[in-house]
């Protein structure tokens with residue numbers, strides 16, 4: 001009868017009918033991710049330095065240390081820290097003085113397109129590539145008008161965009177290239193760090209991201225002269241006690257966030273190694289399942305190990321993505337439809353020609369098929385086995 005205590009009624013009924021395999025049921029919920037948390041004592045000792053200094057924000061020593069450490073880790077020359085990834089992107093776009101239209105992907109997190117909205121830039125949605133789910137470079141050119149000033153790509157699930165093709169188009173039409181690299185911390189491509197590509201890349205340090213500062217973010221960029229402008233933009237445009245030179249925002253990363261970041265950074269390599277093993281386990285248990293396609297294929301230094309995402313082809317698998325998402329819940333496994341919904345389907349873009357469903361067939365299909373599975377270093381291989389058993393036995 002102990003079973004009853006861990007099962008809700010519908011689960012219990014299903015169990016009685018033999019539809020739930022009790023061997024597989026998780027007693028404690030398995031979440032999509034768990035934040036990478038540093039040793040609390042180490043955080044305490046660094047925090048006591050901050051307490052003693054009484055310097056809590058505005059270019060403090062911890063922030064400067066984190067900036068330096070991240071430049072090394074990401075192999076970039078120019079990096080600016082922000083209180084979150086969204087404000088980093090928002091102010092990065094502002095720093096580039098963009099106007100008019102920006103070509104972007106509908107298959108992303110709302111923040112990408114909302115950063116355009118806040119800059120009075122019109123997103124022009126371009127369809128995605130069916131294998132990487134990033135912008136399909138072949139579709140971009142036909143959307144360029146005299147109002148286009150930039151291309152904003154997303155390295156979806158850490159899969160890099162077609163950076164070379166995108167750069168060729170940008171050069172031809174004199175456009176800026178910005179990447180939302182929220183999923184691509186530590187990713188490299190052709191032996192180059194991901195931040196090397198384009199004019200600017202945004203990274204998010206939200207708690208759910210591989211590297212976190214609780215909340216936080218950064219921009220990396222090629223034009224060193226932007227360092228000063230970005231510092232102004234994230235601090236109300238205050239140049240000195242006598243002068244305010246532009247309209248900015250408050251978007252500074254504080255000393256407490258920086259302390260957490262410095263400690264989390266020490267754990268990232270080990271976390272990546274653990275996630276590599278988990279990825280291998282998932283791939284092993286899911287290989288040969290008809291209709292289940294692993295989307296995050298990169299390995300080693302090329303991969304950010306940010307998410308483990310599968311695509312479910314209903315015709316082959318026999319069940320829909322939504323069905324699997326709900327069924328895994330019955331077993332206490334929480335997956336995420338990610339990204340969902342499609343940004344081009346937001347109500348306030350209804351009037352845009354490029355947002356119409358008929359113009360975005362690949363994105364419309366992908367948004368019904370993707371599912372991010374639980375993925376974090378502490379996830380046990382036995383748990384991966386059980387999750388995959390539900391997925392396999394469901395067909």
Ligand SMILES: *Cc1c(COP(=O)(O)O)cnc(C)c1O
Pocket residue numbers: 084085086087108109111112154180182183203204205206215216217
């Ligand atoms: C997390 C995320 C963001 C937002 O970053 P925040 O740090 O939470 O503001 C933007 N874009 C993508 C693709 C993300 O996954």
